[in-house]
Amino acid sequence: MEIGAEAIVQNKTPKRAAVTAGADRPGRRPTSGRFRRLNVLVGVLSIPLFVILWELISRSGIVNMVLFPPPTVVAAAVLEWMRSGQFFWDVAASLYRVSAGFLLGSALGVLLGILTGQFPVVSSLLSPLFQILRPIPPIAFVPIVILWFGLSEAGKLFLVVWGVFFTVWLSTHIGVQKVDRGLIRAALMLGTPRRQMLQEIILLGALPYIVVGLRTAVSISFYTLVAAELAGTFAGVVYRIEIAQQNLQTGQVMGGLAALGLISFIADRLFAALAERTVWWR
C-alpha cells in the first residue's frame, strides 16, 4: 500500500520538476523572465509616475492650484498636521470608533448568525426583521442617530455596529446553514454527541464564511465611520477633513483622504493575514 502512496507523491513532484526543467530549454525562459522583470519595473513605477504627473498638472496652470494642490503641498500639510499633535488624536479617535464598533458588531453578528443558522424557530423570528433592516444604508441613520444620541460617542458606535452587524450576521447564518450535511452524518456515525456538534463541526465548518463576512465588515466599518464623524464630533480623521474643507485647506483634505486610505488599507491587510491563520487548513 505504501507503493500506492509513493505513486501519488510522484504525481505531485513533476510540478516542481517542470520548473527546473524549464532552465534546460534556453528558448523560453529568458523571454518570460524579461517580461516578468518588465512587469515588476512598471509596477514599481506606477505610483511615482502618478505623483509626478499630478505635481506637473497642478503646477502647470491648467487647474486651480488652490482646489487641486500638488503632492508637495499635500505632504507639507500632512507634516504640519503631525507636528501639531492633532494627527495622533485624530487617528486614535477614528481607530477607537472603528475597532470598538467592529468588535461589538461582529460579536453580535456571529452570535445571532449561529442562533438563526442552527435553530429554525429563531430564524423564523429574526430573519425577516433583519432582512428588512439590512438593505437600509447605515448612513441614512445619521439624522435619527443625532436625535437619539446627540454628538456623543454612543451614536458613533451605534452607526458602526449597525453597519457591521448585518454583514457578519448574514455570512455566519449562511455559513452555518452551508456546513456539509455529510460531515455531520460522519460525525454522528463516529459517536459525536449532538450537543457537541456545534463546537466540533458547525463552528469550524462555518468559519471560512464567517471570516469572509468579517473581512467585508472591516471596510464597512470604515464607510460607516465616515458617516459617523460627518454627523458631528470633536476629533477624528474624517472630522479633520471636514474642518479643512470649511477652511479651504485643500492640501489638508487630500492628506486626510490619503491617511484614511492608508489606515483602511493596513487594516484590510492585517485582517487578511489574520484570516489566513484562522482558516489554518487551507
Add this chain to the structure above:
Amino acid sequence: MSGYRSTTKLALASSQPSVKAASKQPAIQVSNLSIVFDTNRGQMIAVDRVSFDVAAGEFVCIVGPSGCGKSTVLNTIAGLELPFEGEILVEGSPVGNPRPDIGMVFQQPHLFPWKSVRRNIAHGPRMLGRSAKEACAIADDLIAMIGLKRFADAYPNTLSGGMQQRVAIARALANEPRVLLMDEPFGALDAQTRAVMQDNLLELRDRIKATIVFVTHDIDEAIVLADRVLIMSAGPGRILREVAVNLPRPRSSAILIEPTYLALKRDCLEVIRAEGLRAFNQSDSS
C-alpha cells in the same frame, strides 16, 4: 461506556476461533424493512419489504441500479434514516440512533477538513471518551495499516481522492465497529485507483474481522469483494436474487478473467438485464 467496551472485546475474542459460525446469531437481521418517502407527487415506496441476514464476519455486497434504495437500506441500518417499518437488529439490538459499534464509509470521504489525517482518525475514539494519547495511538496504528505514515499530519485537501477514502475507512475503523457499512465508497474514484482500493480493502478485511455490508452499482466490484451478493431492483426497492460467491480467497482484482468468475457474472447480469427491461417497459407504459 466502559461496560459497552468490555462486552465488545469479549464478543470479538469469542468469534475468532470459527469464522464461519453459521449457528450463531447473525450480525445484522433485517426483516420486512419498508421505507416510504413523502415527495411532492405523493408517497413513494423506496424500499419494499426487504429481508436479509448477514452472518458475523461476512462480507455482503448489495448491487442495484441507482435509485433502487440500496443506499437507503444502508443508511437505515446505520440509524441515519428514520422512520422505517419493519425490524433491524444489529448484534442483537434494534437500531435507532447512530451507534459507535456500527461504522460507516460514505461515497464522499467527508473528512473533517480542519483536522489532520491523524486527528480525523482519532476523532471517534476521542468522542467515546478515550484520552488524546490513546486516540492518537489508535490512529497511528491505523495510519500504518493504510500505508499513509508520511501523511499523518497532512490535511485532507492535500490528499488524492483514493488517499482520502482510505483515511475515511481508517476513521470508521478507529471505534472498532462490529459492523462496517460502506456506501459506494469507491464510486467517485477512477478505474485504476478503484482496483487498488478493492485489493486494499480485501487485505484490510482479513485483519479487522468486522462484518461488512458494501453497496455498489458495479457488479464486478461486488463479485470481487463479496461472500454473497444481493441484487436489488428499482422502484420499489426489493431484493431480486441472492448469489453466493464461492471464489477462493485471498482474492484480488486478478480474478476478473477467471471462468468461474465469468459464470457468476453472467448469472448476475441476466437477472439485472431482465429487471432493467421490465422497469424500462413499465416506465414507458405508465
